[in-house]
Every structure is written in C-alpha cells, then in structure tokens.
Amino acid sequence: MRAGTASMRAQGRGQQAKSQGQQQAQAGQRNTFREDEDLAEQINLKDIARIGSYLKPYVKDVVRILLVVITMSCIAVAIPYLTKIMIDTVIPSGSMGQLTALGVGFFAAIVVYELCHRYRTVAITRVGQEMLKDMRRDLFTHIQTLPFSYFDSRPHGKILIRVVNYVNTLSDTLSSGLINVIADVFTFFITLIAMFLIDWRLTLWSLILFPLLVVWVLVLQHFQRRAYQRLSNKQSNLNAYIHESIAGVKTTQTFVREGEQFATFQEQQGQVRSSWMRAVRLQMLMWPGVQNVSTITIALIYYMGIMGLGGVQVSTGVLIAFVGYANSFWNPVINIGNFYNQLITCSAYLERIFETLDVRPEIADKPGATQLPPIKGKVDFNDVVFRYEPGGREILNLVDFHVQPGQTVALVGPTGAGKTTIVNLLSRFYDVSEGSITIDDHDVRDVTLESLRRQMGVMLQDTFIFTGNVRENIRYGKLDASDQEIEEAAKAVHAHEFIMDLPDGYETRVEERGSTLSAGQRQLIAFARVLLADPRILILDEATSAIDTRTEEALQAGLRHLLKGRTSFVIAHRLSTIEGADQIYYIDHGQIVEHGSHEQLLAQKGAYYRLYESQYTMIRDANGA
Numbered sequence: 001m002r003a004g005t006a007s008m009r010a011q012g013r014g015q016q017a018k019s020q021g022q023q024q025a026q027a028g029q030r031n032t033f034r035e036d037e038d039l040a041e042q043i044n045l046k047d048i049a050r051i052g053s054y055l056k057p058y059v060k061d062v063v064r065i066l067l068v069v070i071t072m073s074c075i076a077v078a079i080p081y082l083t084k085i086m087i088d089t090v091i092p093s094g095s096m097g098q099l100t101a102l103g104v105g106f107f108a109a110i111v112v113y114e115l116c117h118r119y120r121t122v123a124i125t126r127v128g129q130e131m132l133k134d135m136r137r138d139l140f141t142h143i144q145t146l147p148f149s150y151f152d153s154r155p156h157g158k159i160l161i162r163v164v165n166y167v168n169t170l171s172d173t174l175s176s177g178l179i180n181v182i183a184d185v186f187t188f189f190i191t192l193i194a195m196f197l198i199d200w201r202l203t204l205w206s207l208i209l210f211p212l213l214v215v216w217v218l219v220l221q222h223f224q225r226r227a228y229q230r231l232s233n234k235q236s237n238l239n240a241y242i243h244e245s246i247a248g249v250k251t252t253q254t255f256v257r258e259g260e261q262f263a264t265f266q267e268q269q270g271q272v273r274s275s276w277m278r279a280v281r282l283q284m285l286m287w288p289g290v291q292n293v294s295t296i297t298i299a300l301i302y303y304m305g306i307m308g309l310g311g312v313q314v315s316t317g318v319l320i321a322f323v324g325y326a327n328s329f330w331n332p333v334i335n336i337g338n339f340y341n342q343l344i345t346c347s348a349y350l351e352r353i354f355e356t357l358d359v360r361p362e363i364a365d366k367p368g369a370t371q372l373p374p375i376k377g378k379v380d381f382n383d384v385v386f387r388y389e390p391g392g393r394e395i396l397n398l399v400d401f402h403v404q405p406g407q408t409v410a411l412v413g414p415t416g417a418g419k420t421t422i423v424n425l426l427s428r429f430y431d432v433s434e435g436s437i438t439i440d441d442h443d444v445r446d447v448t449l450e451s452l453r454r455q456m457g458v459m460l461q462d463t464f465i466f467t468g469n470v471r472e473n474i475r476y477g478k479l480d481a482s483d484q485e486i487e488e489a490a491k492a493v494h495a496h497e498f499i500m501d502l503p504d505g506y507e508t509r510v511e512e513r514g515s516t517l518s519a520g521q522r523q524l525i526a527f528a529r530v531l532l533a534d535p536r537i538l539i540l541d542e543a544t545s546a547i548d549t550r551t552e553e554a555l556q557a558g559l560r561h562l563l564k565g566r567t568s569f570v571i572a573h574r575l576s577t578i579e580g581a582d583q584i585y586y587i588d589h590g591q592i593v594e595h596g597s598h599e600q601l602l603a604q605k606g607a608y609y610r611l612y613e614s615q616y617t618m619i620r621d622a623n624g625a
C-alpha cells in the first residue's frame with residue numbers, strides 16, 4: 001500500500017479513491033486493524049464543495065436562516081454605533097426624549113436578536129441533521145452495491161465507522177459551522193466598513209496584526225490536518241479491532257485468550273488516546289493566537305486613541321464604539337478560524353466518506369447490458385481462469401464444463417480447491433480473469449446483475465439470519481409470499497416440524513445472525529428461503545453440512561421434486577448427499593481432475609473413489625465403535 005502512495009497523491013483524491021483499492025489489490029495486500037489507511041496530503045477542496053451539494057435540497061431553509069443571521073449581524077453592528085451616539089450626542093444634550101427613544105431602541109434590538117438566535121439554532125440543527133441523514137443514506141445504499149472484493153479488502157469495522165462515527169463528526173460543522181460562517185463573513189465586512197466610516201486611521205491600526213494571524217493559522221493548519229488524519233486512522237483501527245473481537249468472542253472465550261485480546265485492545269486504545277491528545281494540543285495553539293491578537297489590538301486602539309498617536313484624534317464615544325467594533329470584528333474572525341479548524345478536522349473524515357462514495361463497483365452492469373430472459377438453465381464454463389487479485393495466484397485454472405438445463409451438478413474436492421469460487425463466479429460476485437461463463441448462451445457479464453441474480457438461488461456456507469422472526473426470514477426469498485407459501489416451502493425442506501416446536505412457531509423472534517438457533521436450524525430456514533424464491537438455477541454450497549443425517553435424508557426426499565427442472569450446483573463434503581447427481585466434478589488446485597456420475601467415478605478408482613472410500617471407512621469404523 002505504501003509503495004503506491006506517491007503516485008496516488010499526484011493523481012488527486014478523486015482518482016485516488018478508485019486507484020487505492022486497485023493498487024492494494026494488485027499488490028495482493030489487504031488492510032488490517034494494525035495498518036493505517038492512506039490519506040491525501042492536501043485538503044481536497046472538492047470535498048468541501050461536495051458538502052455544499054448536500055445543502056442544495058434545503059436552499060429555501062438556508063436562505064431563511066441567512067436572512068435571520070444577517071439581521072443579527074446588522075443588530076450587532078448597530079449597537080456600538082448607538083452607544084457612540086449615546087455618549088457623544090444624547091448624554092451631553094441631556095434630552096430625556098432622545099434618551100428614552102435610544103433606550104427603547106436598545107431593548108427592541110436585543111429582543112429581536114434573541115428571537116433570531118432561537119430560530120437560527122433550531123433551524124440550523126434541523127438542516128444539519130437532514131444533511132447528515134442524506135449523507136448516511138447515500139453511504140449505506142452505496143455500500144450495499146459494492147462487490148465482495150471491497151469487503152474482502154478491509155476489516156468491516158473500518159467500513160462501519162465511516163457510516164456511523166465519521167458522519168456524526170461532521171454534525172457540528174454541517175449544523176452550525178457552514179451557515180454561521182457565511183454570516184460571519186458578512187459581519188466581518190460590514191463591521192470593517194462601519195469602522196472605516198467612523199475613523200479610517202484607527203481601523204488601519206486595528207488591522208496591523210491581522211496578517212500575522214493569517215500566517216499563524218496557515219502554518220498550524222498543516223500540522224493540525226496531519227494530526228486529525230492520524231486520529232481518524234487510529235479510531236478506525238480501534239473500531240476494526242473491537243468489531244473483530246466481538247465477532248470472535250466465542251473463540252476467544254473457548255481458548256481463554258481474553259488477556260491477549262485485552263492487551264491488543266489497550267495498545268490500539270493507547271494509540272487513539274495519544275493521537276487525540278496531539279490533535280487537541282495543536283488545536284489549542286490556534287485559539288491563543290487569535291485571542292492574543294484580539295487583546296493586543298484592543299489595547300492598541302485604546303493607546304492610540306487616548307494618546308492621539310499616529311494622527312488619531314477621536315472622541316470618547318468613537319473610542320468606545322471602536323472597541324465594541326473591534327470585538328465584533330474579532331468575533332467573526334475567531335469563528336471563521338474555528339470553522340477552519342473544524343474543516344481541517346472534518347476533512348480527515350470527509351475524505352474517507354467520499355472515498356467510499358467514489359468507489360465504483362467493479363462488478364456492475366456494463367453500458368447497454370441487456371435483461372437476461374427467463375432462463376432454461378444451460379450453463380457453460382469456458383476455459384475459466386480466475387485470480388482474486390490482479391496478478392495474484394490463479395485460483396481456477398482453465399475450468400471448462402457444460403451443464404444442460406435441469407441437471408444436478410456436484411462439485412467435490414479437498415478444502416480450498418476452488419469449489420465455492422466456481423459458484424461465486426456463476427452468480428457474478430466476481431468476474432472471471434480469463435475465459436467466460438454463459439447461461440443459455442448469454443455471457444453473464446453482458447446481462448444486468450439484477451436479472452441474473454433474481455433467477456438464481458444461492459445458499460451459502462454461512463447462512464445469514466436477520467433480526468426479526470422466522471416467518472420474515474423465510475419471506476426474504478420472496479417479499480410478497482403469502483403465509484401459506486412460506487409454510488409450504490418450510491414443509492418441503494422439513495423445517496416446519498422444528499419451527500412448530502419453537503416457542504412462538506413462525507412468529508418466534510430470532511436475533512442477528514440467528515444466534516438463538518442451532519446451525520442446522522439456520523440452514524433449514526435458509527433452505528426454505530431459497531426455495532420460496534423459486535430460482536431456475538440453484539446453488540447449494542455446503543448447505544446441508546450442519547443438518548443431521550436423519551433430517552438430511554428427509555430433506556433430500558423433499559428436495560428431489562424441487563430440484564426437478566432446475567439446474568443445480570451442489571457442493572458437499574459429505575458424499576452421500578451428492579450420489580444422485582447427474583455429473584460430479586472433482587476439483588483439486590483449481591482444476592477439474594475427474595468428472596462423471598457417481599458410479600463412473602467409483603469405477604475409475606481415482607481421487608473420488610479414494611475420498612469415498614475414506615468416508616465410508618470412517619462411517620463404518622464409527623458404527624463399529
């Protein structure tokens with residue numbers, strides 16, 4: 001990953017997002033919780049402009065808020081001027097009428113200011129939250145479309161932190177910063193104009209230290225940005241580690257490795273703490289800079305005004321009004337400085353968010369992709385070569401086989417041989433590196449993903465159960481299925497019996513990943529789900545591995561008529577489940593080494609025969625024992 005950094009920076013972040021994954025993949029490297037992700041050197045102004053694009057739908061609200069905020073600025077500018085009139089004109093004149101009128105004016109200004117303030121706070125928060133919601137929605141929907149390879153290339157905790165924490169971090173900047181800063185720029189200029197109109201010499205003296213402040217902010221921003229980038233990386237690493245630890249907690253407890261897990265956690269946490277402290281220390285340096293300059297300026301105004309230096313000859317009223325202006329001049333400067341600070345902090349998070357949004361799914365419909373017509377089920381693998389990473393190890397090497405509609409094909413072979421990879425290519429979760437895969441003579445890359453996957457039913461090794469109840473989980477296969485259809489599918493796969501034994505039958509609540517169900521029960525539910533979807537091509541990847549032999553026999557009977565007329569691919573280590581298959585392919589090291597029916601393969605006395613023998617011997621020994 002590091003080797004690619006220089007060229008990535010040169011290309012700018014837009015391309016960087018795209019190239020980072022690819023370069024990582026080319027180098028065959030994947031990110032882990034121990035590694036920081038690469039970050040761009042410079043703040044990308046496009047990222048900032050993109051936040052603006054999230055404001056677009058709320059333009060009317062923003063205009064209303066801006067009007068309110070500008071009213072507030074005008075009041076803030078008027079008050080020192082009213083003070084000047086009070087001191088220089090009204091008090092010396094002793095006119096009670098003018099004094100009362102000015103007093104009422106002051107009071108009205110303060111009431112209007114407070115009302116505006118309340119409105120502004122609520123309206124800005126609402127717009128900010130809507131923008132965050134939109135951004136989170138975009139991230140979530142985009143992540144749902146990303147290919148498996150994206151999730152292979154980094155810990156899931158690092159993806160999670162972008163959608164939740166990083167977006168939250170933008171909250172302040174979006175909800176108050178962005179709109180307030182526009183008002184602050186406005187206040188800054190009208191204050192400056194008011195100051196020039198009252199006394200241009202004193203105004204110039206007030207600005208004498210301003211360039212110094214700009215230099216101070218610019219010097220600091222580089223270090224500050226680096227510090228916040230480092231912090232975002234460390235937070236991401238910690239999140240990835242916590243996520244992994246929770247997923248692996250059963251293994252940790254089984255092997256009593258809590259101590260080791262804790263030590264790694266402490267190490268990760270320590271890195272977050274130290275990078276946080278450094279970032280905050282740098283941020284704190286910005287504040288005294290602005291604060292000191294503003295204090296020195298005010299002292300200077302008093303000194304110049306009182307001593308009449310530098311050609312400055314002013315009345316007491318002007319001097320007091322000027323100090324008031326100096327405050328309301330420095331306030332927006334401080335606010336703009338703070339906003340800049342926030343922006344630097346946010347840019348570290350924004351680049352991660354937009355990088356995710358910029359990842360173009362490698363597996364996507366090509367321009368002009370057609371709908372795959374209703375399929376009959378002819379499948380051809382034509383000299384397929386496949387590597388998970390470009391330039392990486394060949395996982396499949398010239399795999400060539402042809403399946404007729406309605407046939408049941410079994411893939412067997414040692415672990416890691418490439419069986420799952422074959423069926424993943426068929427559903428186009430990855431694209432072949434060389435060769436082609438066709439369904440009914442349509443190349444899977446030429447048709448839309450939606451029309452392809454909608455006609456395929458895939459049941460993977462690790463069955464996923466969503467939070468909800470059993471019925472909803474089965475309905476996932478066909479969202480408009482009736483209760484009767486759901487129960488029929490469950491009966492066909494012999495899931496109905498165990499479901500009826502659950503406390504609330506089909507309404508029994510199940511938790512994320514189905515942790516309250518046994519592995520076999522989870523597989524039966526997934527089986528019913530996939531059968532309900534009624535796909536033309538069925539893929540069962542170790543789908544019966546956790547089902548006990550008795551249930552499996554019953555299940556086989558139920559399945560037989562469902563498999564009829566469907567092209568099916570069955571991967572099973574337990575050979576008894578695939579004996580009836582029309583074709584059995586024995587895969588080893590990414591190649592088909594034998595194929596034929598069960599009887600033909602036994603007669604060949606090759607790898608399949610040896611595997612069968614070893615399983616048979618194991619069963620016989622177990623029964624004998």
Ligand SMILES: Nc1ncnc2c1ncn2[C@@H]1O[C@H](COP(=O)(O)OP(=O)(O)OP(=O)(O)O)[C@@H](O)[C@H]1O
Pocket residue numbers: 152388395413414415416417418419420421422
């Ligand atoms: N996402 C991935 N990225 C990189 N390599 C992978 C990935 N998934 C699998 N592999 C590698 O590809 C090879 C084939 O894996 P595959 O899962 O297809 O094997 P399999 O025959 O299904 O094994 P098993 O019977 O154990 O499920 C293995 O060497 C594995 O390490």
